[in-house]
Amino acid sequence: MTAPEDKPFEEWDRPRQGWMLSGDCRGHRQRTLLLEMTTRALFPTVLVFSLYLLLVGHYGPGGGFAAGLVAGLAFVLRYIAGGSDAAVRLRPPVLIGLGLTVALLTALAPTVVGAPVLATTKLALDVPLIGHVETQTSVFLDVGVYLLIVGVVLDLLRSLGAGIERDMREAGETPS
Amino acid sequence: MSYLLPLPVLLPMLGAAISIVGSRSATLQRVIGVVVLAAVAALAGVLLVATDRQGPIVTELGGWPAPVGIALVADRLSALLLLVSTLVTLAVLVYAIDQRITDLGRATASTTFHPMYLMLCAGVSLAYLTGDLFTLFVAFELMLTASYVLITRRTGANRIRAGMTYVTVSLLSSLLFLTAVAMVYAATGTVNLADLAGRVGELPPGLQTVLGMMLLVVFGIKAAIVPMHFWLPDSYPNAPGPVAALFAGLLTKVSFYALLRTQTLLFPREEPWTLMLVLSVATMLVGVLGALAQNDLNRLLSFLLVSHIGFLLYGLAVFDAAGVSGAALYAAHHITVLATLFLVSGLITRRSGTVALDRMGGLLRTSPGLAILFAIPALTLAGVPPTAGFVAKLALLQAGAGSGPAEQAVAGVVVLASLLTLYALVRVWVRVFWGEPQAPVPDVDPADEVLVGTARTSVPMYAATAGLIVVSLAIAAFAGPLAGMTERAGVDLLDREPYRVAVLGEAP
Amino acid sequence: MTINLVMAATVGVLYGTGFTLLLSRSLMRVLIGVVVLGHGTNLLLQLAGGPPGRAPILGAVAPEEFTDALPQALALTAIVITFALTTFLLALGYRSFVLVGHDEVQDDVEDRRISRQKTPSAGLDDGDGDGDGEATP
Secondary structure, eight states: OOGGGGSOOOSTTOOOOOSSOOSOSSOGGGOOHHHHHHHHHHHHHHHHHHHHHHHHTTTSSOOHHHHHHHHHHHHHHHHHHHOTTOOOSSOHHHHHHHHHHHHHHHHHGGGGGTOOTTOOOEEEEEETTTEEEEEETHHHHHHHHHHHHHHHHHHHIIIIIIHHHHHHHHTTOOOO | OGGGTTHHHHHHHHHHHHHHHTTTOHHHHHHHHHHHHHHHHHHHHHHHHHHHHHOOEEEEGGGOOTTTSOEEEEOHHHHHHHHHHHHHHHHHHHHHHHHHHHHHOTTOOOSSHHHHHHHHHHHHHHHHHBOBHHHHHHHHHHHHHHHHHHHHTTOOHHHHHHHHHHHHHHHHHHHHHHHHHHHHHHHHSOOBHHHHHHHHTTSOHHHHHHHHHHHHHHHHHHTTOTTSOTTHHHHGGGSOHHHHHHHHHHHHHHHHHHHHHHHHHHSOOSSOOHHHHHHHHHHHHHHHHHHHTOOBHHHHHHHHHHHHHHHHHHHHHHOSHHHHHHHHHHHHHHHHHHHHHHHHHHHHHHHHSOOBGGGOOOHHHHOHHHHHHHHHHHHHHHTOTTSHHHHHHHHHHHHHHTSOHHHHHHHHHHHHHHHHHHHHHHHHHHHHHSSSOOOOOOOSOTTSSOOOSOOOOOHHHHHHHHHHHHHHHHHHHTHHHHHHHHHHHHHHHHHOHHHHHHHHOOOO | OOOOHHHHHHHHHHHHHHHHHHTSSBHHHHHHHHHHHHHHHHHHHHHHTOSOOBOOOBTTBOGGGBOOHHHHHHHHHHHHHHHHHHHHHHHHHHHHHHHHSSOBOOOOHHHHHHHHHHOTTTOOOOSSSSOTTOOOO
């Protein structure tokens, strides 16, 4: 038992670390340096790729669900490399709720202008530096789905990954 | 009017989302739950009046026309059941909130209960309103997934077994449902119910039978039709009081609605349905005889629930406008009365600390209010005049009387099952309310959420139960207009044309 | 519509395996059964769309070469639902393991009562700590 693992668990669903990997994730003997370093490079790259998938989703292969899963996999990788405490500061259920709210508000929004629920329209805007961007309003729905899926994956890591490791620690077994 | 149609589905979902985000604030969750369900109930009332005046209301999601897009359809049947179901969910939610306040304190929020409850309501609304077989599957999944969480959350070792049985059986029926959808699509190339109504009739009779039987088995498992009922009396009694009331009130009836909708729309028949008649007799008798053998109040009620599904099936088996209309009226009555009885059972358990009938007694003296709350829904379920149960049963019996000799014989079984129901409930009354008062049994599992064996009472819990009784009495009081409306619903269901024209927008 | 025999056989094997696994006691096997059965169903949904064609993306392929996109959308939805339920079952199995030490689905109360009536001397323990599902002591 190393010192960080003996810290009392304050609240069962509150992560204690921020975005970046820190040194004291696991027992020293179990650290895999190669995986940790690779993850450091891969994690932001995969997140950016997931954002790309999210935005091209309407016209090409991709979309909120696929992008969310890719982003979720990035977190899974970091969990495997970094151990139980590597998660985001936001509680996963809140992320799920936010995603669902965004998606549902997007679904309801067209009724304000008298269109049927879930109707979409073309969205063209001029973004500085990037130029003219054309997309669909359904991208907001995809953003909601994206957040939802990321939240679900994080929740899984929390309850089935970190939760089981914690239970094992409490039972006095070493997590493998 | 049609822009109101998606709201009964989307509002509870939005409520669920907000109550996940605001899961730190118990008050926010409670207010959102009650406000959303009250709004949906109001919407359902508006839809009911509108559909009765102008026929089915249709909206196409995203503006994609049916049969390509997903259509939401409300007709008299779905609007009526939606209204009754939402009133039940509202009352049960008030009961559950108050129970949590009394037992756990005012500030205790939950990340799962309120969101899942609202998700279940969204699933129920979607199941009533969808005009599409695959969306029906999604609605069932939404509803059932929420129910899995509600039945297994915070359970101890003794309850998780029941949850496992429930989840496994439901999953099996869901996968069968998906298989049926795939087969329907392979045979016809559409999943839109209105479009299917025309296309299924063109298939060879053998294939029609296969598809019809698949859907019958799927909804039969979900609606607990004997011999596919075994999971229900095993799982519902183990759910916490309000959750059991919610399940008993809604889940089986939504499945029956789906069965009624698909069989009348896709597989019309000219004469009574013999197989359904047999299933109906089996369900009525097995259910009520099972109830007589029970010593556990909740299990007894679960068996009675199964038994009364048989009454609904009888209406469907007769397969004429009167029969279908009787089944619709009976479903509305059944939703309210079973939820009420399970809520009352929760109150009784709370008082006596046990569900075992032989360890209770004398509650008439210690809490006479509870006796009244039990007596009215019990008489309603047994069908004693002038309650709603009597009105609904009368509608069914009249439908059967105008039919062939086999149907008339089964009408006798309906009467017999009603008498046995009355006997089972009188037995409960004698054991629970008469006799010497017994001391409350101490809580077996103090760690779980449901506190039992306490004399602490709270008015809103009783008020919610009483509210449901009022709904049930209102069904009896407005039996005339209601029966008129369900008759029109029955005619429409068997005619099929109003539904098809409303969705597909073409003259036949 | 012609039927691909290999695919039909595969669906059959998946269904058979799935149902066999569903019948077992351990929730883990039930879970794998659900997954396999889910795959079988999704494959069936795909087959319902007819023979395979090109990706249904406007502009890339001529519309008559499209494969039917609807079953794919349905299958995608079904996969998501199966995924969610799989994780739920996984959590349930784990919870059962934590609470009771195994993940086996027990006999239901009625079964146990009947078997007790048949063999009164055996005094079968109901194994769930005399729960409130049990009325008679």
